[in-house]
Amino acid sequence: MPTPPRDPRPRSQQIAADLRADIMSGDLAAGAKLPSTAELSTQYEAPGATIQNAISILKAEGYVEGRAGKGVYVRPTQQQTITPAEYAVPAAPGQPYAWITAATDRGQRGASRLLDVGEVPAPVQVAVALDLAPGSPVVRRAQVLSLDDDPSELVHTFYPVDLARGTALAERKKIRGGSPAVLTALGAAPVAFEDVISTRPPTSEEFVALALPTEVPVLRTFRVWATAEGRPVECQVLIKAGHMHELRYRWPS
Secondary structure: OOOOOOOOHHHHHHHHHHHHHHHHHHOOOOEEOOHHHHHHHHHHOOOOHHHHHHHHHHHHOOOOEEOOOEEEEEEEOOOOEEEEEHHHOOOOOOOOOOOHHHHOOOOOOEEEEEEEEEEOOHHHHHHOOOOOOOOOOEEEEEEEEEEEOOEEEEEEEEEHHHHOOOOOOHHOOOOOOOHHHHHHHHOOOOEEEEEEEEEEEEOOHHHHHOOOOOOEEEEEEEEEEEEEOOOEEEEEEEEEOOOOEEOOOOOOO
C-alpha cells in the first residue's frame, strides 16, 4: 500500500491548528484554561518548546491569552458570526448603516473609515457582474469597518458610472444609512444579492488594513446586488480575517 501523505507543516503549526479547531468548535470553551505545557507535551508527544511555539501562534491570532501565575486561557470573545441577510434592508432615513446598528445590538461599537472614492477601471470579475466591457470605468468606494476600534473588514464597493456619477455614491464622504439608502432614492433599490465566498492569503493592503497576524488567511466575499428587475447595481468585495469570522446563512431565511 502507498504511504499515506503526511502534514508537512512544522509540528507547532499542527498543534496550533488542532487547538484552534477545538476552540472554534466549542470543545475548548471561552474562558476555559488550556492544559499545561507538560500535559500538552504528553498529549502531542512534542517537546515543551514546540508547545510554547504553538501557544504563541494562538496568542498572536487572539484565540488565547496568558494570565500571570495562572496559565493560558481561551479568550472570551471568539469568532464574529455574520448573518448577511441582517444587512439587506436599507436603513431608515437619518439612521446609521445597518451594519453599525447590528453591532450596537450586540453590545459592540461599530464604525467605518473611508479610505478612497473615485473612478477606476473595472476589475474583470466586477465588469462581468455589472455587464460591462472589461476595463470600463466604475465608481469605487473603499473603507475599513471596525468593531470596538479593532479593524474588522476591508470593503471595496463598485457601481456603474451611469448610475453613481454625480450622486452621493461618488462623493468622498460617508453615506448616512449606507449605499442601499442612496440606491433606493435613485430608483434602483437593491432587493437581492448573490455571494461567492472563498479564502486565500491576504494581499499587502489587506494585511496592513486589518492588522493581521502572520499566516492568517482572509475570508473573501464577492457580493452582487440587483434590483427587482434583475439589474446589477452594486458589487462588493468584503475581506475579513478568516480566523475571526464565520458566516451564517439560513434557508428559508
